[in-house]
Amino acid sequence: MSRIIQTRCEHTHAEAGGVKVFTLRADGADTGFLDALQPGGHVAIRYPDFSGTPRQRLYSITRMNEPDLFEIAVKRTGRRGVSDYLHSTVKEGSIIPLQYAASTVTVASISNFHRVVMLAGGIGITLPIALIREFASLSRSGKHVPAVTLLLCFPRVADIPFLHELLELGLTTEWFTFRVFVTREDIQACTHFQPGRPSDHFLEALQQPDAVVICGSHTFAHQFRQRVANWFPRARLFAESFTPPTSPSEPPGAPLTSARLLLAETGLVIEADTNKNILDNLETNHISIRSQCRSGICGSCRLRIVSGNCRFEPDFCLSDGDRANGYALACCTFPKSGDVTIALHASR
Numbered sequence: 001m002s003r004i005i006q007t008r009c010e011h012t013h014a015e016a017g018g019v020k021v022f023t024l025r026a027d028g029a030d031t032g033f034l035d036a037l038q039p040g041g042h043v044a045i046r047y048p049d050f051s052g053t054p055r056q057r058l059y060s061i062t063r064m065n066e067p068d069l070f071e072i073a074v075k076r077t078g079r080r081g082v083s084d085y086l087h088s089t090v091k092e093g094s095i096i097p098l099q100y101a102a103s104t105v106t107v108a109s110i111s112n113f114h115r116v117v118m119l120a121g122g123i124g125i126t127l128p129i130a131l132i133r134e135f136a137s138l139s140r141s142g143k144h145v146p147a148v149t150l151l152l153c154f155p156r157v158a159d160i161p162f163l164h165e166l167l168e169l170g171l172t173t174e175w176f177t178f179r180v181f182v183t184r185e186d187i188q189a190c191t192h193f194q195p196g197r198p199s200d201h202f203l204e205a206l207q208q209p210d211a212v213v214i215c216g217s218h219t220f221a222h223q224f225r226q227r228v229a230n231w232f233p234r235a236r237l238f239a240e241s242f243t244p245p246t247s248p249s250e251p252p253g254a255p256l257t258s259a260r261l262l263l264a265e266t267g268l269v270i271e272a273d274t275n276k277n278i279l280d281n282l283e284t285n286h287i288s289i290r291s292q293c294r295s296g297i298c299g300s301c302r303l304r305i306v307s308g309n310c311r312f313e314p315d316f317c318l319s320d321g322d323r324a325n326g327y328a329l330a331c332c333t334f335p336k337s338g339d340v341t342i343a344l345h346a347s348r
């Protein structure tokens with residue numbers, strides 16, 4: 001079991017759209033942990049939700065202020081989960097336990113590309129803002145940075161966090177281009193703002209990037225992954241999402257279904273909520289299973305469906321061969337009905 005790092009909240013401030021920025025200090029953390037703290041990386045927080053159940057959730061590091069002082073941005077969702085509980089309880093001086101820090105997409109991983117397109121949806125902006133701030137700092141000190149185009153999709157203009165910072169950067173630098181696509185508000189198109197989502201026509205007009213970073217909800221990342229592969233077939237694709245797939249909706253009037261999860265290794269049986277994925281069902285029943293992103297990207301919650309009826313949401317890491325052999329991701333798989341037998345310690 002990894003050591004828990006206790007961080008102390010030194011400052012909080014509110015951003016637009018129900019987003020709060022927490023500045024945390026990792027007092028006394030060892031060098032290995034501090035080295036893992038990177039702008040654009042993420043930290044795994046272990047914190048209760050409103051029911052009092054401790055849960056692990058990942059948040060992007062939006063800025064490093066000092067080697068042990070960093071910021072995360074957390075959006076209130078109204079679902080009474082960990083993010084909402086952080087909003088309600090964390091103040092200056094509060095202690096927040098971290099399980100680990102890690103990085104998937106960092107400045108180092110994309111700075112050697114010439115042209116980078118970032119596609120962000122909603123709170124997925126937290127990764128691009130971290131990278132763009134770092135590039136701005138490098139550029140100010142005369143270093144080479146890639147040409148970055150940020151395409152941000154957001155429901156309403158007034159809810160966009162970090163908007164003024166991004167607009168100012170877009171207006172004052174050569175290397176950064178910023179466009180906002182407003183999905184749920186009737187707006188007049190202008191230089192920086194357009195209604196709707198990025199159209200095929202708009203994307204075809206962009207210069208071919210050599211790297212594309214997609215960040216947003218599971219649905220957003222999945223929808224854009226295929227389109228990006230068609231538009232920019234030669235680009236290296238990076239995806240990050242910490243928002244789980246939404247539960248599949250039943251057609252109106254569909255009969256209620258019940259399901260049970262049977263654990264092949266132990267014979268344990270639990271009643272399953274068919275609106276929750278297998279990962280949530282296991283955690284609700286205090287059965288531990290590895291997980292990180294909760295969004296089908298990292299692959300750490302891989303298991304095997306031995307038998308039973310499930311719904312599978314798209315993921316980003318299993319091959320067709322894996323699926324044919326019964327492998328699945330607990331965060332992307334929903335028990336559908338009847339008995340579902342799963343093997344948690346699934347080897348390849």
Ligand code: FES
Nearest residue numbers: 292294299301331
């Ligand atoms: S937790 Fe990352 S793929 Fe399921």
